[in-house]
Amino acid sequence: MRIGYGFDSHAFKPGVPLILGGLPVPHTEGLAGHSDGDVLLHAITDALLGAVSAGDIGTFFPPTDDRWKGADSALFVRTALEEIATAGYRIVNLDSVLILHRPKIVPIAGEIRASVADILGIPSRNVGIKAKTPEGLNQDGVAVAHVTVLLEE
Template sequence: MSMRIGQGYDSHSFKAGVPLRIGGLAIDHPEGLAGHSDGDVLLHAVTDALLGAVAAGDIGTFFPPSDPRWKDAESSIFLNLALEEIQHAGYQIMNVDVTLVLSQPKISPIAGEMRERLAILLDILPNVVSIKAKTPEGLGLDHVAQAHAVVLLERVEDPSALKSMTAVIESQRQLEDVVKDLVNEVHRGDQKRRTVVPVFDTEDIT
C-alpha cells in the first residue's frame, strides 16, 4: 500500500491556573487546557492521526495518563514517537489538515505562526500544513477545545531516503572522497600522457 490516511481527534476542557499551549505554541489566555500532560489538543490529535495511519495504536497506548512520567510533559514528545513509528513503517508525511473547534481564544491571528511551528515539529514544509478554526455554535461546548486531524502518508520506495541526517552527511563525505580519488587518478593519467606525447608547449601558457 503506497498511500495511507490517518484520522485523529482530541478534546480538553479549559482550566484556570494552567498555561495554554496549542500546536506547540504558548498562547496568552486566562485559562489553559486541563490534561495529564500539557493538554495540547492539536498535537494530541495529530499524534493519533499519525499512529492510526500506520496502525500503531493511539497516544494512550504509549503514554497512559496513569503514568506519572508524563505529568505536565510537552506534547512534542508524543509527536516525536509517532514520527518514529511512521518512519519505521517506511512512510513519510505528504500533508496534514487540522480543524480546531473552540470559542476562545481566536486562532486566525496566530494561525500562520501555528502552521510554521507544526511544520517545524513534523519536519515538513508549511505549505502542506493546514490549520482551520471553527466555533461550537449551539453545541454547549464553549468551555472545551477540540481538534480533528487528518494526515496523508506516502510509502518511501527508497529506504535510504529515511536515513538520519548523520548517515546522510557520512555518505556525502564518503562520496566526496571517492570523487577526489577519481579526479586525482584522471589527473595522474593526463600527466603521464602529456609526458609521453606532449600535446602543447606549456611555456606558451600565459
C-alpha cells in the same frame, strides 16, 4: 499511500498555560490534561499512529504514568513520527480543525502552523490549521481538534 485521522478534546481550566500546536498562546485559561494539554498535537499524534495502525497515544503514553505529567506534547508527536518512519512512510500533508470558543485563532494560525510544521519536520505548506467556534454545541468550555493526514511510502 495511507490515511489517518485523530481526535482529541480537553476542557479549559484557569491557572494553566494554553499550548496549541506547540505554541504558547496568551489567554486567560489553558487546557486540563495530564500532559501540557495540547489538544492539537495529541490529535496529530493519533492521526499519525492511526495511519500506520500503530495504536494510539494512550497505548504509548498512559495517563496513569507519572512520566507524562506536564509533558511537552511534541514528545508524543516525535514518537509517532518514529512509528511512521519505521513503517516506511512519510507525511504528504496534514489538515486540522480546532473547535473552540476562544481565543481567536485566525490572528495566530500562521504561528501555530509554523510551530506544527517545525515539530513535524515538514514545510508549512503541507500543514493546514483551521478553526471554528462551536456554534450551537454548548461546548464553550472545551477545545476539540480533528486532524487528518495523508502518508506516502
